[in-house]
Amino acid sequence: MKTPLLPANTAFWFLAPALILIVVFFFLPVAASLLLSFTDFDIYALGDHERLRFVALDNYLRLLGDPLFWTALKNTLYFVLVGGPLSVAVSLGAALLVNHRLVRFKGLFRSLLFLPVVTTLVAIAVVWRYLYHPRYGFLNYLLGLLGLDTVDWLGDPDWAMPAIILMAIWKNFGFNMIIFIAGLQSIPVRLYEAAVIDGASTWRQFRHITLPMLAPTFVFVTVITMIGYFQLFAEPYVMTQGGPANSTLSVALLMFQEGFRWWNLGYAAAVAFTLFLIILTGTVLQLRLRRREI
Amino acid sequence: MAVFSEKPIKTLLLHLALIAAVIATLFPLFWMVSVSLMSSAEANRFPPPLLPAAPTLEHYRMLFSRLNLAAYLLNSTLIATSVTVLSLLLNSMAGYAFAKLRFKGRDRLFRLLLASMVIPAQVAMLPLFLMLKEMGLVNTYSGVIVPGMASIFGIFLIRQYALSIPDSLLDAARIDGAGEFRIYRTLVLPLCKPILVTLAIFTFMGTWNDFMWPLIILTDSDLYTLPVALANLLGEHVQDAELMMAGSVLTVLPVIILFLVLQKYYIEGLVLGSVKE
Numbered sequence: 001m002k003t004p005l006l007p008a009n010t011a012f013w014f015l016a017p018a019l020i021l022i023v024v025f026f027f028l029p030v031a032a033s034l035l036l037s038f039t040d041f042d043i044y045a046l047g048d049h050e051r052l053r054f055v056a057l058d059n060y061l062r063l064l065g066d067p068l069f070w071t072a073l074k075n076t077l078y079f080v081l082v083g084g085p086l087s088v089a090v091s092l093g094a095a096l097l098v099n100h101r102l103v104r105f106k107g108l109f110r111s112l113l114f115l116p117v118v119t120t121l122v123a124i125a126v127v128w129r130y131l132y133h134p135r136y137g138f139l140n141y142l143l144g145l146l147g148l149d150t151v152d153w154l155g156d157p158d159w160a161m162p163a164i165i166l167m168a169i170w171k172n173f174g175f176n177m178i179i180f181i182a183g184l185q186s187i188p189v190r191l192y193e194a195a196v197i198d199g200a201s202t203w204r205q206f207r208h209i210t211l212p213m214l215a216p217t218f219v220f221v222t223v224i225t226m227i228g229y230f231q232l233f234a235e236p237y238v239m240t241q242g243g244p245a246n247s248t249l250s251v252a253l254l255m256f257q258e259g260f261r262w263w264n265l266g267y268a269a270a271v272a273f274t275l276f277l278i279i280l281t282g283t284v285l286q287l288r289l290r291r292r293e294i
Numbered sequence: 295m296a297v298f299s300e301k302p303i304k305t306l307l308l309h310l311a312l313i314a315a316v317i318a319t320l321f322p323l324f325w326m327v328s329v330s331l332m333s334s335a336e337a338n339r340f341p342p343p344l345l346p347a348a349p350t351l352e353h354y355r356m357l358f359s360r361l362n363l364a365a366y367l368l369n370s371t372l373i374a375t376s377v378t379v380l381s382l383l384l385n386s387m388a389g390y391a392f393a394k395l396r397f398k399g400r401d402r403l404f405r406l407l408l409a410s411m412v413i414p415a416q417v418a419m420l421p422l423f424l425m426l427k428e429m430g431l432v433n434t435y436s437g438v439i440v441p442g443m444a445s446i447f448g449i450f451l452i453r454q455y456a457l458s459i460p461d462s463l464l465d466a467a468r469i470d471g472a473g474e475f476r477i478y479r480t481l482v483l484p485l486c487k488p489i490l491v492t493l494a495i496f497t498f499m500g501t502w503n504d505f506m507w508p509l510i511i512l513t514d515s516d517l518y519t520l521p522v523a524l525a526n527l528l529g530e531h532v533q534d535a536e537l538m539m540a541g542s543v544l545t546v547l548p549v550i551i552l553f554l555v556l557q558k559y560y561i562e563g564l565v566l567g568s569v570k571e
Contacts, residue, residue: 010474011400014391018384018444022407025422025441030413032421097312102305111557112316115323118553118560120503122521123542126528127326130535136338138325170322175564182565220568231414234505238525252416252506259420260510272417283412 037269046263059270069271071246072254073278075161079250080229080282083165087229088221090173095180096210110181114174121171125238128167129154132239154240157247164235164248172228176221183217184210219290223283230279251275326546330354330539337535353540363544365516366523371548373435373508373519374501377442378494384444386490389452390482394464395474404453407446416506423510437511438519442501448493451567455489456482492563495556499549520545 037059039045045052063069098109116124131138132153140150153163187210195205233252236242242249242257251271259268325344329337330353332346357363391397392404422441423432431437459482467477483490505521512518518526524541531537553560 011391011395011397014387014395014474014478018388018449021384021440021444022446025425025443026413026418026446027410029418029421029425032425033417036421094315097308097315100308102301103308103312109312109316110561111554113319114557114561115550115553116319118499118549119323119546120521120542120549122503122505122524123326123545124322126524126538126542127322129528130329130337130539131322131325133535136340136342136535138321138342141341170319174319178561178564179568182568224568227412227414231416233416234521237505238528252414255416255420256506256510260423265420265424269420272414272420276414276417279414280412 033269034273036266037273039266041264041266041269043263046265055266059267060274062267063270063274068246068249068254069251072249072251075247075249076230076232076251076275078161079165079168079232080226083168084222084225084229086165087169087172087225088176088218090169091176091221092180094173094177095184098177099181099184110178113177116171117174119171121234122238124171125167125235128163129239132163155244157245160240160244160248164232164239167239168229168232168235172225176225179217179221180214183214187213215290219287223286226282226286227279230275230282251278323546326539326542329536330543332536334534334536337539353534353537354544356537357540357544361527361541362515363523363541366518366520367544369435369517370502370519370521373438374498376435376439377501378497380439380443381445381448381497382490382494385448385493386452386483386486387478388444389449390456390478390486392449392453393456394459394461394482408450411446411450419507419510426511432511433513433517435517438501438508441507442497445497447567448497451493451496451563452486452489454566455486459485488559489563489566491556492559492566495552495560496563499552502549 038054038056040053040055040058094113097103098106098113103109130136132140134140134150134152134155137153139153143150151159153159191209191213192205195209200208231252232250233256236248236250236253237256240248242253252275255268255271255275258264258271328345331349331351332343333348333350333352336343336346392400426432426437426440431440463481464477467481472480502519503521504519505525508519508522509525512522515523515526520541524538524545527541528538
């Protein structure tokens with residue numbers, strides 16, 4: 001039996017409150033952001049809107065010539081392209097372990113490994129700042145125990161981003177782990193049973209059953225992780241303020257500084273919109289690439 | 295146990311690996327609690343002590359007595375609760391409409407909403423700030439609450455769940471003469487209870503943990519939420535590891551407890567929100 005077509009206004013009253021809010025507080029600002037990026041909106045315009053001028057693509061041209069933007073973009077790409085795949089790999093590894101048929105107390109292990117996901121990023125960044133302390137931090141103590149050289153984690157431009165990546169993996173892997181576990185559980189057991197009868201090794205089962213069957217999960221996980229990682233902000237804000245030597249300055253942090261510290265809102269909007277275009281390109285590319293593979 | 299007799303060594307190794315992973319995962323949290331209970335400067339020792347020599351609550355006391363922490367706790371609770379209650383109502387109405395009320399252009403509108411989830415929130419923040427400034431909402435609770443009152447993800451989650459409500463049930467109620475709003479209130483909401491709990495946890499935690507937007511919109515320290523206050527505190531007390539850890543414990547503890555109590559809903563909702571697209 002089909003639902004009768006209701007008078008359109010019934011649905012309207014159910015949808016209107018949420019949709020009006022989303023339009024007013026999300027879609028409208030996004031569109032305004034594009035317009036803003038074509039103006040020289042700055043601290044003077046903030047006080048007196050008469051001073052606002054249309055500058056066409058000036059902000060974008062300035063962006064292309066701004067070494068700070070390129071540094072921020074390079075750092076963000078580092079975080080996305082190194083941190084992202086590592087996060088996904090750790091998530092998959094954890095999911096395979098927890099979901100292994102010989103493992104007992106699956107629920108308990110899953111919950112404990114998931115715990116960092118629900119924690120507050122700012123608080124965690126504070127904790128890791130102290131774990132990374134060059135003299136009293138626990139990480140260097142461990143390195144010392146293993147007979148390795150200690151590292152000035154957050155003070156060395158070469159190590160600051162890896163340190164942030166390590167923390168991000170710890171904080172985030174549980175999320176994708178849960179999604180991978182759900183994906184693994186949806187693979188029919190009879191596929192493995194057939195493989196065992198055919199004498200396929202564990203590795204071959206993983207390579208030829210698990211991985212292909214997980215492909216849709218992979219697409220979802222990589223796209224979600226990439227979108228999230230491109231928005232890197234709180235970690236460098238709390239742990240390094242973008243330093244040392246701008247080695248952890250991210251695009252979102254640059255936008256925040258330009259927009260809300262120096263009140264160059266026009267320029268900051270251009271930074272934000274460029275970030276959006278990069279994320280959009282990345283997402284479309286990923287989906288295209290995967291579609292061809294499958 | 296049959297499981298253990300089958301491949302004892304492999305089983306043991308798997309469990310050892312898992313226990314090692316759990317220890318590595320929980321260590322930073324354990325260390326946070328441990329250091330927060332140490333007396334001043336005990337953490338600045340080498341090698342770093344694992345447990346406090348004489349546990350003390352002095353840093354917690356200091357946070358409440360001198361650093362206004364009770365106010366931040368209250369701000370965070372108030373904001374997260376308001377956003378949760380309001381968004382639950384609005385998102386469930388919209389999600390139900392997308393799942394069960396047929397109207398022209400429904401699926402196209404829904405796809406448009408889904409596609410716009412790739413737009414990062416940061417893109418909206420600059421004009422949103424200017425807009426809220428015009429509305430006089432900068433540096434108010436409302437400035438944090440209002441933009442969070444409806445979310446595309448929330449609508450999506452409710453819709454996915456509401457799809458499973460049988461149409462015959464709704465039609466029966468309609469034939470009995472129930473109004474659409476009454477059907478929603480007395481039939482749909484109770485049926486959606488599990489997903490409403492899930493969305494409530496997601497929204498509460500998301501708002502509680504959110505940093506960038508409150509940082510932008512709240513300029514007066516009296517209104518700070520815990521994460522903003524904590525980041526601010528770090529500027530002045532970066533040498534006081536024990537104090538900062540105590541602040542971190544108080545920020546993280548409520549969401550950890552909430553998760554541990556309601557984890558069944560949380561994890562099921564996460565799977566529903568991701569796999570059944």
